[in-house]
Amino acid sequence: MAGNVEPLSPRAKLAVTAGRAAAAVSRVAGRGSGSVIGGKVALRLDPDLLARLARHLDVVLVSATNGKTTTTRLIAEALRANGGVVSNALGANMPAGITSALAGGSESQYGVIEVDEKYLAGVAVDVAPKAIALLNLSRDQLDRAGETRMLAEKWREGLSGSKAIIIANADDPLVVWAASGSPNVVWVAAGQEWKDDAWSCPSCGGVMQRPGDDWFCAECGFRRPTPSWALSGDHVLDPNGTAWPIHLQLPGRANKANATSSAAVAAAFGVSPQVALERMYSVAAVAGRYDVVSYQGRDIRLLLAKNPAGWLETFSLIDPPPGPVILAVNARGADGTDTSWLWDVDFSRLAGHPIALIGDRRLDLAVRLEVAGVDFQVYESAEEAVRMCPPGRIEAIANYTSFQDLRRVVGN
Template structure:
């Protein structure tokens, strides 16, 4: 992995080789990409392997509750203007998956790494990143993730004194509080639709005031920092006040916000905004998200939404009524087994859309839609739901494992 000046130790090389062999065996057995099991084996053989693999790379870490896979992909595309990139593009974002990804990038200059929020501090310690992008923090996987303020505290303590340049969303109070312990922060006005996790001040517990797009705590004076980069409509404003057009194939305001943060990260490595944003146009879909697929003679657009903030952003993407919508929710371990978050989503935004409901927890979702006074049909599976939908393109919104199930069924 490292250049000739700093070769991997024999033990590290053995760990990489063994990890790749196990991953290949897992793929051959039809058990997925094998990246996680391969990384676990490699780290067992050399617990310092992640740090060794990162030594020769300029590392960018990307963490958030929503948008990290897409932003990781956008940053990777932008940085390819400056050299080869290795990235965990498939979203295996815990240490084993990250180790696997880096082990596959022997000629890379940059490592662009998506990191699960709960592992950010540890991965930052191991990889000595040059840059860390922090996009947002909201409630997610209520059965296994601590409340958002505790995650923010974990970030704040873990990043204190970090040498990395932190690119952080100035519009999310939790992110600002977490990033404020870092000596070198670039603030981006990326916006925040979902505000229900930041009504109290993360610093003192006081009530946040939110006049317009601004925010501050009336009690301790904690307030929104002045951003040097900003999303403004269809443009990114850079620190010099120049406006650069965003041309994406990915839909929605949230992805423009991701592009703004990605342009700020690319600039840290000397890639100009115009070049970075032009390269981001190459990204059509991210791990199947936003893909339009043909199934049973119909066009289905596949949209991933894992938590209340994600569902809110996704509702803003879908075609207007009477476009049919299929909703699918599971509650397996990768999703979080607690579905009480469904009550935090404003399903009245679907009024006028014919709705079909599928997934392991379709009855939980049906109760929620009933209370929201929505018209819907409960269906056995995607096949039946598509048959029941009126004509036109169908929007399909699913949470994490439900999305994977759908992709397998519709051949994406």
């Protein structure tokens, strides 16, 4: 249980007030929620503010390349069974955004915080979390993110002295390597569809062997640990072997895996799997993801996919042809400006669907689909692409900033 709320120092109070004012100005100017600029202003005035704001909270940190926003939301819903929760639910996951989120949670018991992979170790030092959930590591934002093995090593070094319970995906060798230096690890068999970032052993560099769902390095003996929690079909298996049904409004195997990790985290705070999973059903969409919106007489389902691992999972949600699919890709700062990752995505899985390409880098997409032998049409705007689709259901898959652009167009 976290301690009682201590009053903030005058300096900290000034920092919080100034941050809120900066955020309000940003919102009035139409530049988004203002959480990032507000946090930056607050931290400039009080560099220790994040640690001060987290002092009274039982904190959970969630980090991964894929799934952290959704898992953060699921954990937050589960922990609300026990008390108030403050969370950066909209995904501002660097120190400034986290600071803004915690500034609004003075009466909360729990802090459920999504953290960008590169900032995890530093944030963990600041907020002294009770639990840390590690879901996966895969290539992302190639122009500025470190190579995945290097990122795993930073996690391993940064978390080795942490007293937190580490809830880690046993099916991702990079996550296992990162978590193995920690003294208190709960292993979860959450699965790993995308394997192309973990064919070499993170411990010795040898070639990883992957028979079935298992994995091991024949050269150094590094291998998959035995999980105590597991996703099994439509159920979560707890450490006692009891199967708890998963009922989610969120689609797909990946979200069942997120729910499994979330149930393991909730259990560390005394919330039973039954209660945790029942509460997760209330989550129908996450920051616009999975929403179905009506626009121009069509029902458009909005799906976010930012890297090869995410696109692979998203393709599994698409019904067989002939339904139309809109693909949107930008390469702005928040996306990463390198689009070479498109060549790692198996777009042939969309063959047979009418495909519409939009976004700043629609021509990069067009070249990739042409090589994949998939038919497509290129459009200048989302409005035009939707208008050219027949009435009915449309699946729209977009990376980060193109997803935001699309939400603004369709009114979500």
